[in-house]
Every structure is written in C-alpha cells, then in structure tokens.
Amino acid sequence: MAPEKELVQLIGFWGSPYVLSVRWALKLKGIEYEYHEENLLKKSPLLLQYNPVYKKVPVLLHNGKPLVESLMIIQYIDETWKQNPLQPQDPYERAKTLFWAKFAHEKCIAPMVSSFFKIGEEQEKCVKEACEHLRTLESALEEGKRFFGGETIGFVDIAAAWMGCWARIIEEILSVKLIDEEKMPRLIAWFSNVVEVPALKECMPPTQNLLEHNIKFRKFLVAAAERLQSVPLTGN
Amino acid sequence: MAPEKELVQLIGFWGSPYVLSVRWALKLKGIEYEYHEENLLKKSPLLLQYNPVYKKVPVLLHNGKPLVESLMIIQYIDETWKQNPLQPQDPYERAKTLFWAKFAHEKCIAPMVSSFFKIGEEQEKCVKEACEHLRTLESALEEGKRFFGGETIGFVDIAAAWMGCWARIIEEILSVKLIDEEKMPRLIAWFSNVVEVPALKECMPPTQNLLEHNIKFRKFLVAAAERLQSVPLTGN
Numbered sequence: 001m002a003p004e005k006e007l008v009q010l011i012g013f014w015g016s017p018y019v020l021s022v023r024w025a026l027k028l029k030g031i032e033y034e035y036h037e038e039n040l041l042k043k044s045p046l047l048l049q050y051n052p053v054y055k056k057v058p059v060l061l062h063n064g065k066p067l068v069e070s071l072m073i074i075q076y077i078d079e080t081w082k083q084n085p086l087q088p089q090d091p092y093e094r095a096k097t098l099f100w101a102k103f104a105h106e107k108c109i110a111p112m113v114s115s116f117f118k119i120g121e122e123q124e125k126c127v128k129e130a131c132e133h134l135r136t137l138e139s140a141l142e143e144g145k146r147f148f149g150g151e152t153i154g155f156v157d158i159a160a161a162w163m164g165c166w167a168r169i170i171e172e173i174l175s176v177k178l179i180d181e182e183k184m185p186r187l188i189a190w191f192s193n194v195v196e197v198p199a200l201k202e203c204m205p206p207t208q209n210l211l212e213h214n215i216k217f218r219k220f221l222v223a224a225a226e227r228l229q230s231v232p233l234t235g236n
Numbered sequence: 237m238a239p240e241k242e243l244v245q246l247i248g249f250w251g252s253p254y255v256l257s258v259r260w261a262l263k264l265k266g267i268e269y270e271y272h273e274e275n276l277l278k279k280s281p282l283l284l285q286y287n288p289v290y291k292k293v294p295v296l297l298h299n300g301k302p303l304v305e306s307l308m309i310i311q312y313i314d315e316t317w318k319q320n321p322l323q324p325q326d327p328y329e330r331a332k333t334l335f336w337a338k339f340a341h342e343k344c345i346a347p348m349v350s351s352f353f354k355i356g357e358e359q360e361k362c363v364k365e366a367c368e369h370l371r372t373l374e375s376a377l378e379e380g381k382r383f384f385g386g387e388t389i390g391f392v393d394i395a396a397a398w399m400g401c402w403a404r405i406i407e408e409i410l411s412v413k414l415i416d417e418e419k420m421p422r423l424i425a426w427f428s429n430v431v432e433v434p435a436l437k438e439c440m441p442p443t444q445n446l447l448e449h450n451i452k453f454r455k456f457l458v459a460a461a462e463r464l465q466s467v468p469l470t471g472n
Contacts, residue, residue: 099305
C-alpha cells in the first residue's frame with residue numbers, strides 16, 4: 001500500500017513574523033501545505049479549535065494534529081522531515097541553538113514588540129532593554145560567518161533573523177533607534193544574509209505593506225490607550 | 237582506550253525547585269554528579285562564568301560545557317543519557333509534552349512566583365491568573381493516570397509537579413488560595429503521585445526548611461518594597 005498523502009495546513013496571518021518563520025521552515029524542507037489566512041480581529045473557529053489555550057497564530061496542522069508556538073513548530077518540522085536539517089545532531093550544539101533562538105525571542109524581540117504597545121517612559125525602557133540584549137546577540141555572532149551557526153542556514157536564522165526587518169519598521173513608526181549600525185555590524189550582516197536567501201526572500205511580505213499595516217495598527221493602539229486613559233479622567 | 241570518565245557538575249541552590257527538577261532528572265537517569273551550592277546573595281565567579289547571560293541556577297556542566305534553564309537542561313539530559321527516557325520518541329508526542337511543560341512554567345508557575353513578589357491588587361491579579369491556568373492544566377490531566385503522560389514518569393512530571401509543594405508554601409505565607417481541592421482533584425493526585433516516587437522524594441528539601449526560608453525571603457521582599465516606596469514619599 002502506498003503511504004497515505006500527508007496533509008499539512010498552516011493557520012497564519014500575512015503580517016506575522018512568527019508565521020513567516022514557520023513558512024521559511026516549510027520552504028527549506030520543501031513541504032507543500034494549505035494556507036489559511038486568519039482575521040485576527042475576528043478569530044476563526046478553526047483557530048479557536050486548534051489553539052484553544054493561546055488562540056494565536058501560527059498553528060500547524062499535520063494530518064489534523066495541531067502544533068502551536070513558532071519555535072516548537074520549527075523543531076517539530078525539523079524532527080519530522082529530515083531533509084535539510086535545521087538543528088545540529090549533537091545534543092549540546094542543539095541545546096546551544098535553542099538557547100540563542102529563545103534568547104532572541106524572549107530578550108530581543110519581546111521588548112521590541114512591547115515598545116510598539118507602549119508610550120513615553122515605558123516605551124523607552126523597552127527600547128533600552130532590547131538594545132542591551134541585541135548587543136549580547138551581536139557578541140554571539142561569529143565574525144565572517146554567513147549564518148548564525150556557520151555557512152548553512154539553520155534554526156536560529158529562521159527563528160529570529162526576520163527581526164532586522166521588523167526592527168526597521170518599529171524604528172520608523174516610533175522614531176526610536178533599535179539597531180545601532182556602528183555597534184551591531186554582525187547583526188546587520190546576519191539579518192541581510194538570511195533574508196537574501198532566494199527561497200526565503202520570496203516568502204517575505206512586501207516591506208511597504210508591512211509598514212502601512214503597522215502604521216494603522218499603531219494608530220489603533222494609541223487611540224485605544226487614549227480611550228482607556230480617559231476613563232479615570234472623566235470619572236474624577 | 238577506555239572512554240574518559242564523564243564529569244557532570246550542577247550549580248544549584250537547595251531551595252530552588254528548578255534545580256530540584258534537574259536533580260530529579262539526573263536521579264532518574266542514574267547519573268552521578270558534583271554539586272556546587274550557590275549563595276544567591278553573592279553569586280560565585282563559577283555561576284557568572286558559566287551563565288553570564290541570565291546569572292541564574294541551575295547550571296549543568298557536562299565535561300565543562302555549560303547548559304542553562306531547567307527545561308533545556310532536562311531535554312539535554314534526556315538526549316544525552318538514553319536510559320529511562322523522559323520524553324516520548326514520536327515527534328508529535330514530544331512536542332505535546334514540551335507544550336505542557338512550558339505551559340506549566342509560563343502560565344501556572346510564573347504567576348505563582350510573581351504573586352510572592354507582589355502585594356495588594358497586583359498580588360490578587362497574579363493569584364487569579366495562576367488559578368485560571370491551573371484549571372486548564374487540570375483539564376489536561378487524564379483521569380486515573382498516575383503521571384502526566386501515563387503510567388511512566390516523564391518530562392512534564394519532573395519539570396513541573398513540584399509546583400504542588402511550592403503552591404502550599406505560597407498559600408501559607410501569603411494567606412491566598414491557589415490549589416482548589418474541589419476543582420483540581422487530578423492536579424492534587426498528580427502532585428502527590430510524583431513527589432511520592434521514592435527516588436524523587438529523597439531529593440526533596442524538607443518542607444519545614446523551605447517554609448522557614450521563604451518566610452524570611454518574603455519579609456525581606458516586603459521590607460525592600462517599603463523602602464522603595466518611601467523614596468518618593470520623603471522626596472515629596
């Protein structure tokens with residue numbers, strides 16, 4: 001009996017970098033999949049059914065079985081389809097790879113994203129925190145290496161190197177500085193080396209669309225914050 | 237040539253449940269190790285050398301190579317020493333296991349720990365958040381199963397079932413309610429099934445010592461918060 005055809009489905013949102021990193025992983029593995037675009041303002045029953053705990057994209061469905069959270073999804077993809085491995089075979093090297101991917105997510109990207117949801121001093125604090133940790137990430141990149149782990153694209157690259165593009169968008173919208181050209185030359189080269197890989201480049205949403213979407217999103221957030229702030233004021 | 241003797245070292249603190257979970261993993265694998273007790277008020281050069289990014293225990297040194305963060309350390313232990321596997325072999329089952337271990341850490345334990353560092357309304361918010369997610373964890377435990385994954389002890393058990401003991405200590409010190417006997421019968425049975433495994437029980441620090449240590453720690457935190465609060469007051 002021939003093996004049953006696999007069904008791979010991705011629930012995503014075009015402007016989400018976490019979804020992008022899963023698309024990158026699937027692309028590098030050569031896996032075809034059905035894509036379901038989610039309306040994040042009105043989440044679909046499909047999303048709520050398959051990610052009832054976090055209710056977030058991306059969700060990968062492999063033969064109907066759901067996987068959530070981008071880092072876990074990428075690990076799963078790498079363990080399930082062995083071609084073009086993204087993680088090292090050695091357990092210690094694999095743990096190091098996971099450490100830096102998590103560091104990039106939790107210490108660099110999370111405060112960047114938080115800055116987008118804040119104003120004034122709180123925003124400054126997030127920007128400062130992101131910059132401090134970006135310098136640590138810079139020091140973890142080895143001079144002259146094309147990708148995070150060497151000459152072959154891997155886990156940390158697809159998990160986090162999109163942050164370069166998103167940082168530029170946040171800088172432009174908030175008028176802040178996240179990536180310091182003088183102090184972070186390796187990071188800047190790394191971002192561009194990853195995004196310029198043809199297979200990855202073709203998955204990238206157009207920068208102009210991302211910018212316009214995020215300008216609108218920021219306006220929406222500021223208006224919502226002002227409405228919230230006005231509640232105690234009118235109440236006094 | 238006989239294989240070189242492996243050197244396994246653990247930098248820990250006796251009262252840390254994250255260190256306990258690593259000790260549990262090493263115990264279940266039958267790995268002998270050197271233990272270095274850390275003074276968290278005056279961190280050792282050893283800790284700062286091997287965990288410069290987070291400066292936290294536990295740190296596992298395997299032949300001098302450092303691993304940090306308890307979940308990653310347990311994964312590494314499981315992948316390096318194959319006896320008594322803690323994670324399922326199937327990638328999907330393994331991803332599910334990691335999902336629930338992370339959920340327990342990030343959604344149940346993190347707000348519990350935060351409640352210990354807070355007072356008043358902020359503390360109540362953390363307690364409420366922890367309770368809500370504990371109910372989700374309750375619903376993920378299958379009726380009648382001894383451990384999280386079935387009849388064999390595994391990853392989620394050693395990563396998170398110590399929370400039962402720590403929750404009781406937090407409840408006693410803060411006079412709050414985290415574990416609801418009526419609504420969380422499976423969780424309560426699970427906590428006790430794991431901690432009663434003889435090999436694990438013998439690694440547990442005495443509850444009375446944990447309680448006394450945390451009473452002192454809470455007093456220290458409250459005094460520090462009061463000092464901090466008094467700064468703007470005297471400045472006005």
